[in-house]
Amino acid sequence: MPDPQPITVEEHLDRVLAAIEPLAVSTQPLLDALGLAAAEPVTAGVSLPGFDNSAMDGYAVRLADVVSATSDAPVHLPVVGAIGAGAADLRDLPEGTAAKIMTGAPVPAGADAVVPYEWTDRGAEHVRIDRAPTEGQHVRRAGEDVTAGDLVLEAGTVLGPRQLGLLASLGHARVAVRHRPRVVVLSTGSELREPGQPLGHDSIHDGNSFLLAAAARRAGAAVYRVGIVPDQPEAFLAALEEQLVRADVVVTSGGVSMGDYDVVKAALRPLGTVWFGPVAMQPGKPQGFGHVGPGRVPIFTLPGNPVSAYLSFELFVLPALRKMMGLTPWSRPQVTARLTHAITSPPGRRQLLRAHLDVAEGTVSPVGGPGSHLVGGLADADAVVVVPEDVTALDAGATVSVLPLDTGLDGGL
Numbered sequence: 001m002p003d004p005q006p007i008t009v010e011e012h013l014d015r016v017l018a019a020i021e022p023l024a025v026s027t028q029p030l031l032d033a034l035g036l037a038a039a040e041p042v043t044a045g046v047s048l049p050g051f052d053n054s055a056m057d058g059y060a061v062r063l064a065d066v067v068s069a070t071s072d073a074p075v076h077l078p079v080v081g082a083i084g085a086g087a088a089d090l091r092d093l094p095e096g097t098a099a100k101i102m103t104g105a106p107v108p109a110g111a112d113a114v115v116p117y118e119w120t121d122r123g124a125e126h127v128r129i130d131r132a133p134t135e136g137q138h139v140r141r142a143g144e145d146v147t148a149g150d151l152v153l154e155a156g157t158v159l160g161p162r163q164l165g166l167l168a169s170l171g172h173a174r175v176a177v178r179h180r181p182r183v184v185v186l187s188t189g190s191e192l193r194e195p196g197q198p199l200g201h202d203s204i205h206d207g208n209s210f211l212l213a214a215a216a217r218r219a220g221a222a223v224y225r226v227g228i229v230p231d232q233p234e235a236f237l238a239a240l241e242e243q244l245v246r247a248d249v250v251v252t253s254g255g256v257s258m259g260d261y262d263v264v265k266a267a268l269r270p271l272g273t274v275w276f277g278p279v280a281m282q283p284g285k286p287q288g289f290g291h292v293g294p295g296r297v298p299i300f301t302l303p304g305n306p307v308s309a310y311l312s313f314e315l316f317v318l319p320a321l322r323k324m325m326g327l328t329p330w331s332r333p334q335v336t337a338r339l340t341h342a343i344t345s346p347p348g349r350r351q352l353l354r355a356h357l358d359v360a361e362g363t364v365s366p367v368g369g370p371g372s373h374l375v376g377g378l379a380d381a382d383a384v385v386v387v388p389e390d391v392t393a394l395d396a397g398a399t400v401s402v403l404p405l406d407t408g409l410d411g412g413l
């Protein structure tokens with residue numbers, strides 16, 4: 001049977017994204033929301049600081065009592081108490097007195113400045129003040145940072161450490177987000193063995209499920225790495241059915257090409273809900289996408305060659321996961337750079353050449369060969385040069401599109 005006409009990368013991505021919906025919104029404990037987008041705007045219910053408090057360890061004073069203080073003519077005041085952060089029984093400062101006050105402790109009524117210890121003799125019952133503060137000096141005012149009613153996070157803001165810290169400071173224990181997609185990753189191939197297991201003359205270790213599970217986890221998904229499924233359609237369907245209950249997305253690798261034992265195609269084609277076909281790219285030509293099970297769970301059936309599987313994940317699965325999580329942009333942005341070496345490329349397929357990107361120099365250097373089995377070169381690369389379908393050769397110095405593999409998305413993803 002001849003190969004059907006390949007579709008373009010954009011056609012495949014558009015179909016995938018058209019079939020993917022953002023996941024439901026629920027409130028999650030703050031740390032579980034790291035890297036997700038706020039699903040709703042957040043308005044401050046309280047002000048920050050919540051009350052006037054001291055910025056220094058020292059003495060709360062009334063300005064009028066100390067305004068004349070100099071080192072030559074210090075002011076002496078009785079100390080009426082000590083106010084600690086979280087231990088603030090003294091709420092009013094009588095005229096003509098001082099109170100010890102610690103950083104973060106509430107400034108008592110009547111006091112309008114804090115004299116740091118360094119300007120005093122640190123007296124316990126009486127204090128000698130050698131220098132006059134200005135009005136409000138070392139007092140952090142209620143609401144000077146955030147005022148109750150302020151919009152503090154727009155919907156869609158990615159929740160990183162600073163945003164989560166702010167939410168906690170405002171008293172929120174949970175935040176509304178789209179939940180993490182639960183991604184089931186499954187490797188097919190009778191030649192596969194778990195890492196750590198001995199190999200026979202015809203077997204290899206399963207690298208893909210780690211490659212894809214790590215990529216999905218880095219994208220923000222909750223990942224279930226399922227073991228290896230042999231090239232038997234019944235075994236594949238049984239494993240799939242068992243996993244569907246906990247999946248928002250299934251990602252498989254292997255078994256989608258033209259071979260005699262292409263298990264994924266053999267098992268899923270009869271269902272009629274999964275499209276299989278070539279995409280005009282290299283690596284990553286044989287692709288499949290559709291849905292399975294009563295819950296119509298989206299399934300990506302990626303090619304088995306490791307580089308093909310990984311770049312297919314980058315191009316198709318990552319945008320889908322980001323759409324599910326309400327994160328934008330869906331795809332990692334491409335950049336441009338100058339090629340350090342001449343390259344050639346097959347006609348009719350978009351080639352993704354592994355490379356090193358030097359952002360400072362604005363250059364990109366191909367690394368390793370184009371073979372889709374070359375995992376050493378893949379690990380060495382941090383970008384791919386994207387060579388258009390109709391381009392077969394490029395000279396050194398040509399400006400090309402580059403897809404970085406580790407940067408460009410929020411949170412250093």
Ligand SMILES: Nc1nc2c(c(=O)[nH]1)N[C@H]1C(S)=C(S)[C@@H](COP(=O)(O)OP(=O)(O)OC[C@H]3O[C@@H](n4cnc5c(N)ncnc54)[C@H](O)[C@@H]3O)O[C@H]1N2
Binds near residue numbers: 209
């Ligand atoms: N007659 C044709 N043969 C092939 C074609 C074609 O168009 N006509 N396309 C080739 C291309 S391109 C690719 S890509 C592969 C895709 O094949 P499958 O998706 O069916 O994958 P497998 O045959 O199962 O495996 C391919 C290759 O990758 C290794 N592999 C598989 N799974 C893993 C894993 N989990 N970890 C590490 N390595 C894995 C497997 O051993 C094979 O070497 O088909 C070409 N053939």
Ligand code: MOO
Binds near residue numbers: 282308
């Ligand atoms: O398209 Mo395959 O993915 O070249 O190796």
